[in-house]
Amino acid sequence: MRQQIAAANWKMNLTYQQGEQLLDGILNANIQLAAHQSAVFAVPFPYLVMATQKLSGRNNYFASAQNCSDQKSGAYTGEVAAEMLKSINIRYCVLGHSERREYFFEGNQSLAKKVELCLANDITPIFCCGETLSIREVGAQEGFVETQLMESLFHFTEEDVRKVVIAYEPIWAIGTGKTASVEQAQEMHAHIRGLFAKKYNQATAQHIPILYGGSVKAANAGELFHSPDVDGGLVGGASLNATEFTSIIRALK
Ligand code: PEP
Numbered sequence: 332m333r334q335q336i337a338a339a340n341w342k343m344n345l346t347y348q349q350g351e352q353l354l355d356g357i358l359n360a361n362i363q364l365a366a367h368q369s370a371v372f373a374v375p376f377p378y379l380v381m382a383t384q385k386l387s388g389r390n391n392y393f394a395s396a397q398n399c400s401d402q403k404s405g406a407y408t409g410e411v412a413a414e415m416l417k418s419i420n421i422r423y424c425v426l427g428h429s430e431r432r433e434y435f436f437e438g439n440q441s442l443a444k445k446v447e448l449c450l451a452n453d454i455t456p457i458f459c460c461g462e463t464l465s466i467r468e469v470g471a472q473e474g475f476v477e478t479q480l481m482e483s484l485f486h487f488t489e490e491d492v493r494k495v496v497i498a499y500e501p502i503w504a505i506g507t508g509k510t511a512s513v514e515q516a517q518e519m520h521a522h523i524r525g526l527f528a529k530k531y532n533q534a535t536a537q538h539i540p541i542l543y544g545g546s547v548k549a550a551n552a553g554e555l556f557h558s559p560d561v562d563g564g565l566v567g568g569a570s571l572n573a574t575e576f577t578s579i580i581r582a583l584k
Pocket of ligand 1 (some may be wrong): 428506569
């Protein structure tokens with residue numbers, strides 16, 4: 332079975348101590364993950380070492396960065412390089428979250444460089460894509476997401492692209508309490524998988540996990556994750572609550 336992933340995105344929330352408490356709460360639930368399941372915690376940079384230490388010894392629990400630089404190293408004050416993440420054993424990095432695209436002007440070309448640097452450092456990119464409400468309202472969402480994938484990912488070899496995780500996050504559903512319907516999520520996930528099949532091949536398309544993000548919570552995770560092309564979720568708000576997030580992990584296929 333394809334890898335199924337419950338990924339928490341803490342964004343810029345929680346103090347260090349609150350973060351420790353939250354992880355303890357989730358780990359205390361003692362959920363044993365199957366080989367095809369993972370729980371990933373995208374925490375703020377200063378908490379990565381703490382999170383890695385807490386999660387070590389638990390099968391398939393990983394800390395993740397929320398971003399990295401599109402430069403290898405050098406005079407880029409305030410930036411964090413993929414190589415630095417590797418040096419503290421980070422295995423995942425969220426890239427191209429819509430908040431980064433909107434507030435920090437990240438574009439598809441810069442994201443292509445970030446993906447490349449992550450892959451060069453054995454870090455799995457969780458590559459976010461998704462349309463705004465106005466794009467969905469005119470029915471242009473499939474073409475919009477296709478351009479995001481084409482400009483950031485489709486120049487990679489089959490071997491490299493298989494190392495990427497996709498997170499489809501319709502922007503109108505992020506932090507709004509509005510979730511895409513199961514049908515809308517499945518339709519876009521199938522479309523994305525189809526694009527990988529067309530560009531690469533069916534085996535590659537079937538290999539790549541595609542997570543859904545946008546107001547996932549305990550109450551809707553089960554039905555969303557049950558869809559054939561939805562391989563888990565990238566979760567913001569509900570990942571800040573131990574009870575909510577443990578239920579979401581339990582909802583993985
Ligand atoms: C996110 O941060 O990627 C996200 C989907 O947030 P929320 O679950 O709060 O909508």
